[in-house]
Structures are given as C-alpha cells and as structure tokens.
Amino acid sequence: xxxxxxxxxxxxxxxxxxxxxxxxxxxxxxxxxxxxxxxxxxxxxxxxxxxxxxxxxxxxxxxxxxxxxxxxxxxxxxxxxxx
Numbered sequence: 001x002x003x004x005x006x007x008x009x010x011x012x013x014x015x016x017x018x019x020x021x022x023x024x025x026x027x028x029x030x031x032x033x034x035x036x037x038x039x040x041x042x043x044x045x046x047x048x049x050x051x052x053x054x055x056x057x058x059x060x061x062x063x064x065x066x067x068x069x070x071x072x073x074x075x076x077x078x079x080x081x082x083x
Contacts, residue, residue: 009038026050 003021007014012034019025027035032046066079 006038010034023053026054 003017004014007017010017010031016025020027020031025031027046027050029043029047032043032050035041035046036043063080066076069076069079071079
C-alpha cells in the first residue's frame with residue numbers, strides 16, 4: 001500500500017502519513033482509530049506501540065544524561081541499573 005493509499009483510507013494528507021511513518025508525529029488515539037479502520041489492526045495495539053516508543057526514548061535520554069554527568073563511575077553504574 002502506498003502512503004497516498006493509506007492517506008486516502010484515513011482521510012489524512014500524504015504529508016501527515018509521512019510524518020507518522022518517519023517518527024515526527026505521535027500516534028494519538030484518533031490516529032490509532034483511523035489506522036484500525038484502514039488496516040484492521042486494533043487501535044489498542046497502535047497505542048501500545050506508541051507508549052513503548054515513548055518509554056524507549058525516555059530511557060535513551062536518561063542513559064545519555066548519566067553518561068555525560070560529572071559523577072563517579074560507581075554512581076553512574078548504580079543509576080544505569082535504575083534507568
């Protein structure tokens with residue numbers, strides 16, 4: 001299916017679909033319902049994928065912050081286990 005085909009099924013613009021596909025837009029409940037209608041995949045699955053993606057981003061940011069923090073290596077190791 002092309003981006004244009006999906007956009008047409010969801011009544012969105014092709015550029016909005018492109019932003020979703022490239023991770024520049026989040027899957028909102030409305031988008032999840034539109035994806036469900038267009039692709040037959042439950043909206044809950046789309047929302048769960050968005051939440052997992054959001055959590056992964058937070059973990060990566062936390063790990064970067066720990067890496068650049070001016071603290072001892074042992075403190076960094078303890079923080080990494082939590083993050």
